[in-house]
Amino acid sequence: MRWILCGKNDPAVAALEILLDHGDEVRVVGTCGDDGRDGWQRSLVGAAKRRGVRCDRPEHINDPATIRELADYRADALLSIQYDQILRGPLFRQIGCRCLNFHFALLPRHRGVSPMAFAVLEGDAEAGVTVHEMVERIDAGDVFAQRAVPIRPTDSARDVYDNVCRATVELFRDCYPFDDARLGPAQPQDNAAASYHKAGDFDFAAREVDWSRPALELQRWLRAMIFPPFQLPETRCGRRRLEIEAIAGEIGPAVSDLPGTIVARSDAGFDVAAADGTIRVVSFALGGGGVDGEGPSGLEVGARLGRVRGEPARDRR
Numbered sequence: 661m662r663w664i665l666c667g668k669n670d671p672a673v674a675a676l677e678i679l680l681d682h683g684d685e686v687r688v689v690g691t692c693g694d695d696g697r698d699g700w701q702r703s704l705v706g707a708a709k710r711r712g713v714r715c716d717r718p719e720h721i722n723d724p725a726t727i728r729e730l731a732d733y734r735a736d737a738l739l740s741i742q743y744d745q746i747l748r749g750p751l752f753r754q755i756g757c758r759c760l761n762f763h764f765a766l767l768p769r770h771r772g773v774s775p776m777a778f779a780v781l782e783g784d785a786e787a788g789v790t791v792h793e794m795v796e797r798i799d800a801g802d803v804f805a806q807r808a809v810p811i812r813p814t815d816s817a818r819d820v821y822d823n824v825c826r827a828t829v830e831l832f833r834d835c836y837p838f839d840d841a842r843l844g845p846a847q848p849q850d851n852a853a854a855s856y857h858k859a860g861d862f863d864f865a866a867r868e869v870d871w872s873r874p875a876l877e878l879q880r881w882l883r884a885m886i887f888p889p890f891q892l893p894e895t896r897c898g899r900r901r902l903e904i905e906a907i908a909g910e911i912g913p914a915v916s917d918l919p920g921t922i923v924a925r926s927d928a929g930f931d932v933a934a935a936d937g938t939i940r941v942v943s944f945a946l947g948g949g950g951v952d953g954e955g956p957s958g959l960e961v962g963a964r965l966g967r968v969r970g971e972p973a974r975d976r977r
Contacts, residue, residue, distance in 0.1 A: 813909025
């Protein structure tokens with residue numbers, strides 16, 4: 661069989677390996693930002709080169725010349741896993757094969773970008789991956805299969821991402837060879853239940869913690885912001901910048917202390933006052949080193965976290 665595989669990162673690399681292990685032909689379409697070197701995830705471009713697979717990185721996949729090239733390949737299907745360009749109608753109409761996307765959410769919820777962050781932020785009990793037909797409306801095509809993973813109260817967006825990546829590889833293997841017998845009938849999405857997030861709806865550059873927010877809302881925001889190596893939520897103790905690495909799942913009782921005050925400290929972490937409850941910070945990062953319940957001087961009960969009066973807020977844009 662013959663496939664066009666568009667994507668990046670570990671799940672796309674695993675998909676390439678599955679297809680090649682079946683003896684299939686594959687043409688890889690990588691992202692422009694993938695220079696072939698492994699980083700926090702494996703490079704699809706690098707994996708293709710190591711396996712002797714043709715790999716292109718078109719600047720504009722919807723360019724007519726690129727569409728003609730892909731159509732001439734006469735693939736059985738185009739498979740997309742975290743590809744970063746939006747495929748448009750002319751490509752779907754001219755490529756001559758089924759186009760399937762592995763979207764990292766349980767559609768119809770969380771169409772668009774950053775679905776793991778929004779699943780955590782909105783308190784979803786589950787995240788997952790959906791195989792759907794690609795259509796001109798983003799992530800709105802008929803659904804063939806889904807695989808759910810639970811979201812635990814302590815899970816960060818990075819935790820959820822890692823779990824969804826594993827589920828994606830499992831689902832890819834189960835859906836191969838992506839024919840009607842394997843996929844089954846397509847189910848239309850319930851547009852009334854859909855949610856959509858565009859770039860900028862979650863501002864990952866605005867990392868400073870506002871301890872005056874309601875505790876549950878803040879706890880979810882902190883977990884949604886935790887996605888190393890790209891970002892961690894930030895706060896201050898005096899003039900020291902602290903990054904928050906992990907949050908406990910439970911919300912503690914409300915206290916009379918001002919928001920941002922450390923009200924208790926133990927081996928389990930630091931309990932910090934929010935608007936209507938307390939949040940336990942399991943670990944901070946300070947200057948490249950971990951800070952746990954035995955943290956350095958300054959992170960004591962009664963210390964106040966937050967921006968120093970008169971100091972401008974940090975913006976990581």
